[in-house]
Amino acid sequence: MNESQSSAGVRRRELRRDAVDNRERVLAAAAAAVRREGTAVPMATVAANAGVGVGTVYRHFPSREALLGALTHRSFQMVLDAATKAAETDQPAIAAVRAFLHQTIEHGPDLVLPLHGGPLVVDEDTVKVRAQAHRRLDALLSRGEHDGTIRPDVRTADLVIFGALLAQQLPYVPDWTRTARRLVDIYVAGLAP
Amino acid sequence: MNESQSSAGVRRRELRRDAVDNRERVLAAAAAAVRREGTAVPMATVAANAGVGVGTVYRHFPSREALLGALTHRSFQMVLDAATKAAETDQPAIAAVRAFLHQTIEHGPDLVLPLHGGPLVVDEDTVKVRAQAHRRLDALLSRGEHDGTIRPDVRTADLVIFGALLAQQLPYVPDWTRTARRLVDIYVAGLAP
DNA sequence: AGTTAAGCGGACGATATCGTCCGCATGGTT
């Protein structure tokens, strides 16, 4: 992870240190703001929450769409990480699935996935990350079918979708984390053959 | 269901027939629009989709907030109806729960519940309807605990929340209904003691 | 079929948000 990114190096030099910082602060502020106010949140709000000027936001992300796209990418990356981490252990597959879903809840506050509320465009890179996450979970489910801990009719997409839904936080629900964990545990119980 | 509504009659006369029609069309169009574009959807879009002028929208719902509030109320009413209908049958409680959740999915396209994406204010009347729905489901869960078809640690809120989450439709998921049904069936399987 | 008040539509001024632009600040380099 050095110099220019994956596809045909576009970035000429390293970003200046303050620029790297600011970029990260903008992303964090944006995630929080989008969760709080939805995808139509004014860029000025994001900028203010990040403690930078609007100009800085637009420099790093040339349009609102680009910013939202970056949030989505970041979120799928988190999902991928959670899936990878969960799959690494040698516990029964169903336990790994449970761990994955719990992890997703934990990441909840930072996840901005393309749920309803404005069309978040998903770019090519993001599609790749999403595909990787799917593959990881696919393997996990196969393992579950094989070791007999998971019923065979479960789709990979179900896990991602369920996780995405749980990453939402309903404003009127106090103590969301606990509720989400209950939902997961019951769902996981239903996963047994 | 005649004349003025429940609480202290506010409406002086009956609405004219065309007015009733238009009100309904606005609500339907608004539900669709909000699902498609989020709660920040321009009022002009709603009006256009309903085939009326903006003036008409604002006459029936004095502010955007009022319109969103009406949608929320209507949605909880649907949830209540689904819960009532499901509880009426004399099948085992767990089957009724399953029916309730499937019904909720069916209503999906019309449900606009206070999920993330802008604070939908929930008014007093709506709170009452929501409470009724909760009571209905409470009774159902008790019955389930009693007839031994449902584990006792399930919270009523879980059902409402799960239903609400399922009523979302993730834009990138094709054939959402089928997926949602799978999620429900697995969840319901997990509900057994 | 005439009367009238309820209802309708959409133009309009006010306001909010967008994304750009440019003079100033600062990290990095010699």
Next chain:
DNA sequence: AACCATGCGGACGATATCGTCCGCTTAACT
């Protein structure tokens, strides 16, 4: 420590959306 290119902030003109207002239309009643 001096240079300067990268990065920063926020004012600004352009655009989008808001909610109101009022002259016209039409349902409802006689």
